[in-house]
């Protein structure tokens with residue numbers, strides 16, 4: 359039986375980096391579910407389909423040839439055989455993914471793909487609705503968060519490292535907008551599951567968060 363670890367949390371809390379590290383330490387896969395919503399939005403944009411046109415999106419959904427491949431522990435996202443891993447990370451794709459993730463037909467399809475994958479092999483899944491909706495039976499559940507201003511600070515630092523200068527207030531406003539969107543949509547809004555372990559990383563380094571989560575997993579594994 360696969361052993362799954364679910365990590366939910368708001369944008370910029372470090373879920374993906376942490377999920378990556380946890381998966382590497384435990385020698386299991388990391389499935390970044392946000393990347394699936396991003397790829398789905400990219401497919402629709404390529405077809406000039408408005409992300410608000412639910413009927414057209416629903417019609418087009420069966421034509422998406424999305425595949426997630428893992429090489430050297432890294433997740434690569436493909437659309438019809440094309441590696442779109444970099445394209446889906448472009449700035450405008452964040453809003454597009456947030457918009458398309460509100461549509462019930464899209465969520466239904468993504469959730470079913472995620473359950474199928476997690477049913478076949480042990481994975482760390484990170485997203486917004488994993489603990490409450492995708493895998494409520496996951497062995498370990500975490501809600502990883504940090505204050506909005508700390509998340510904006512980290513995002514600015516990350517962009518600065520890549521030579522991109524951005525305005526802190528703009529980044530913070532974007533984070534607040536996306537939080538609002540993710541927490542207030544009708545379907546599977548972002549929320550902490552009652553049985554998920556809260557990890558507030560505002561004052562913690564990535565290593566500290568990782569140590570905490572791995573120790574928790576080890577302790578629980580001893581108890582089980």
Ligand code: DC
Pocket residue numbers: 369391392393395396452455456457459484485486487488536540
């Ligand atoms: O984690 P991310 O920024 O790559 O996610 C992009 C968008 O996808 C995010 O705004 C909300 C949505 N999403 C979701 O609704 N459910 C998930 N399990 C993962 C992401």
